[in-house]
Amino acid sequence: xxxxxxxxxxxxxxxxxxxxxxxxxxxxxxxxxxxxxxxxxxxxxxxxxxxxxxxxxxxxxxxxxxxxxxxxxxxxxxxxxxxxxxxxxxxxxxxxxxxxxxxxxxxxxxxxxxxxxxxxxxxxxxxxxxxxxxxxxxxxxxxxxxxxxxxxxxxxxxxxxxxxxxxxxxxxxxxxxxxxxxxxxxxxxxxxxxxxxxxxxxxxxxxxxxxxxxxxxxxxxxxxx
Amino acid sequence: xxxxxxxxxxxxxxxxxxxxxxxxxxxxxxxxxxxxxxxxxxxxxxxxxxxxxxxxxxxxxxxxxxxxxxxxxxxxxxxxxxxxxxxxxxxxxxxxxxxxxxxxxxxxxxxxxxxxxxxxxxxxxxxxxxxxxxxxxxxxxxxxxxxxxxxxxxxxxxxxxxxxxxxxxxxxxxxxxxxxxxxxxxxxxxxxxxxxxxxxxxxxxxxxxxxxxxxxxxxxxxxxxxxxxxxxxxxxxxxxxxxxxxxxxxxxxxxxxxxxxxxxxxxxxxxxxxxxxxxxxxxxxxxxxx
Numbered sequence: 001x002x003x004x005x006x007x008x009x010x011x012x013x014x015x016x017x018x019x020x021x022x023x024x025x026x027x028x029x030x031x032x033x034x035x036x037x038x039x040x041x042x043x044x045x046x047x048x049x050x051x052x053x054x055x056x057x058x059x060x061x062x063x064x065x066x067x068x069x070x071x072x073x074x075x076x077x078x079x080x081x082x083x084x085x086x087x088x089x090x091x092x093x094x095x096x097x098x099x100x101x102x103x104x105x106x107x108x109x110x111x112x113x114x115x116x117x118x119x120x121x122x123x124x125x126x127x128x129x130x131x132x133x134x135x136x137x138x139x140x141x142x143x144x145x146x147x148x149x150x151x152x153x154x155x156x157x158x159x160x161x162x163x164x165x166x167x168x169x170x171x172x173x174x175x176x177x178x179x180x181x182x183x184x185x186x187x188x189x190x191x192x193x194x195x196x197x198x199x200x201x202x203x204x205x206x207x208x209x210x211x212x213x214x215x216x217x218x219x220x221x222x223x224x225x
Numbered sequence: 226x227x228x229x230x231x232x233x234x235x236x237x238x239x240x241x242x243x244x245x246x247x248x249x250x251x252x253x254x255x256x257x258x259x260x261x262x263x264x265x266x267x268x269x270x271x272x273x274x275x276x277x278x279x280x281x282x283x284x285x286x287x288x289x290x291x292x293x294x295x296x297x298x299x300x301x302x303x304x305x306x307x308x309x310x311x312x313x314x315x316x317x318x319x320x321x322x323x324x325x326x327x328x329x330x331x332x333x334x335x336x337x338x339x340x341x342x343x344x345x346x347x348x349x350x351x352x353x354x355x356x357x358x359x360x361x362x363x364x365x366x367x368x369x370x371x372x373x374x375x376x377x378x379x380x381x382x383x384x385x386x387x388x389x390x391x392x393x394x395x396x397x398x399x400x401x402x403x404x405x406x407x408x409x410x411x412x413x414x415x416x417x418x419x420x421x422x423x424x425x426x427x428x429x430x431x432x433x434x435x436x437x438x439x440x441x442x443x444x445x446x447x448x449x450x451x452x453x454x455x456x457x458x459x460x461x462x463x464x465x466x467x468x469x470x471x472x473x474x475x476x477x478x479x480x481x482x483x484x485x486x487x488x489x490x491x492x493x494x495x496x497x498x499x500x501x502x503x504x505x506x507x508x509x510x511x512x513x514x515x
Contacts, residue, residue, distance in 0.1 A: 004328040011325040012314040064312030071276050072329045073302035225278040 005074060005082035013056045046119035049091025050126045053083045054139060061134050067225040076220040080131055084213060087123040091115065113201045114185045120205035122146070124212035132219030229254060231376045231408035236284040237274060250427060250434050252410055254289075254375075257402060259423035259440075260412040261504060267432040268412040269309075272380040275410070276306060288376060302331055305369025309381035311361045315354035319347055319364060330372035338371035344397075359390050366394075377402075377409045383418055391415070395422050416500030420444070426500065428507060435507065448482030449502050451475075452493025460488045467506035478506035 060066050069079060095115050125145050130138035188197040232252040250271075252258040260268045273279045275286055277293055277300075286293040288300045313322055319342065327333040342349055345363035347356075356364060362382055369377055383391045399422050402409060413419060419426060420440070427437040436443075447466075450457060453474035457465075460477065464484055468477035478498065479485040486495045 007328050008325040011321050012317050060314075063315055064310055065314060066312070067278055067308065068312040070278055071301060071304075071306050072326070073298045073331070074329050075298065222280070224280065225273065 005078050006085060008069075009056060009082060009086055013059065045091045045095035045115055046122050048094045049087040049089070049119055050122040052090040053087035053123065054126055054130050054142075056086060057083065057130050057134075058139075066134075070223075070225055077217045080127070080213060080216045080220045083127050083130075083216075084123055084209065087127070088119055091119045113189070113198055116205050117185055117201050120208050124208045128212055128216040128219055131216040132223065134223075230287070231256070231289060232258075232275065232410060233285075233287040234271070234274070235287070237281050237286055250437055252376075252408055252425065254408055255402075255406045256424040257398075257409040257411060257422050258425045258427060259419035260410065260427050260429060261414060261416060261419060261500060262429035263504070264414065266429040268414075268429055269380055270432075271429065272306075272308075272378055272410070272412055275378055276301070276304070302372065303375050305366075305372065305374030305377045307362060307365040307369050307377070307379040307382045309384050311365040313353045313361075313364070316352055318350050318352055320349040322353065322364075322368070323349070326368060327371070332373040334371055334373070338367055341367040341370055359386050359394075362386065362394070366397075375407055377407055379409065380412045381414070382411070383413060383415055391418065392421075398422060414504070416504055420500055426503075428503065430507060443503070444498060444500075446482060447478065447480050447498045447503070448485055448495050449498050449506070450477045450479055450485050450489055450493055450495050452477075452489055456489055456492045460485055469506060476506065478502060 057066075060069065070076065092115070126139075126142045129142035129145070132138060133141060185197065185201060188200060191197075192200065230251045231254045232250075234250040236249060260271060262268050270279065274281050275288065275293060277297055281294075289303060291300050293300045323335065323338055327335060327338070339349070342364075345360075345367055347360060347364055347367065353361065353364070366382070383394060386394065395418055398409065411419070411423065423440050425437060425439050426443050428435045438446075450460065451471070451473065454470075457468060457475040457477045460479060461484065464479045464481040466478045466480050468475050474493075479495075482495060482498075489495055
């Protein structure tokens, strides 16, 4: 069932996301200029993944496709889980595509962990809100929650705050905070060792996503069209 | 639970924008059921309740004997739907829709879809956005009929279509249904459509199912009385379903034409009823308790 949902996204939604190429090209260029910002790219990629998953939902709401989807013999749980899978897949594609930096650095485990943690956090907030309230109110609520919590911890903020993706900018811009999630992952890897830190990060992310997806599924079941 | 009926709404209640449906309604297998009523009466809510797009508050809805929530996937795989505004992906071709939507249905038939698309004059390489409203409805119908659905649920499918095309579409509905023995629930406020093809007529008003009768029982048994107010006042209140003031006196809808003829005698005119009369006299001004 999840496969038919992903197939639907691949056939009907993915071709409309050409605008992503602009982002990909831009980030590749910036990272080529500023290879040290690779960790920040993990947070940025996570944000893009979450936003794209919501954008797909928004398009479907606008085209009145959501009611059609809800009328197909597909569980709403599968539709919601499809959103999570799309968020991670797009985020990962975004991260890997931006490999203007030297490849070995991109293959580093802490970068992957940073991405997993940031993506987990962002989609965990975004998707339940979107499932319950649709694009408009859902994104507003998610943005408020992020503004209160995650942005305060600067998970995705460096993209904007530190100008990491601007030519000549970077994480080290004076007076601006570093990304807390990637920094936290780096700190955990330093203290516990990479293997233990990986287990910890994946466990926390898995619990977070599990809780989030349950909330999102309940929200989606409660949604009326 | 008997599954002689394609659809059963058993004392369903739904608080939704002021609508509370609390009645029993059944649609036999192989029948075309028409839902009529004024705007906001609850027709679309009934359709949404069956498709589980809105949550019911109580009792049950059964499709082919299956609870529409407990067996949601099985029910939806056996139901085809056509909504008043067909919602599909604007910039994708009909063929892309075929590939994506077909994967969701266990009994989807590409051959049937292609045949119907041909019959309906749909080019598979056309983008959904480029279709006219009528073609969008035909596409929705082709999708609905391509997965061996036993029940078709259509919410205002002919709204916004010109009369010639509407007549053609209804003819196609009838032919398809006669050939394949499907059941249809058809919501509309274009009553002439139902007079042509419906087997049963269900009238919904203010969230209540006022009556559900066969078309023949309604059109042959009911009548419209035109007489002055005193004569209409002599008609049994049991059979008086609605009335309104007119320049000549009163126009009244009665559920027993023969009884009305006896009551009115030569003091008024008792004529055949149309679904328009039913709509106007039961839902319009001068409404009378049914």
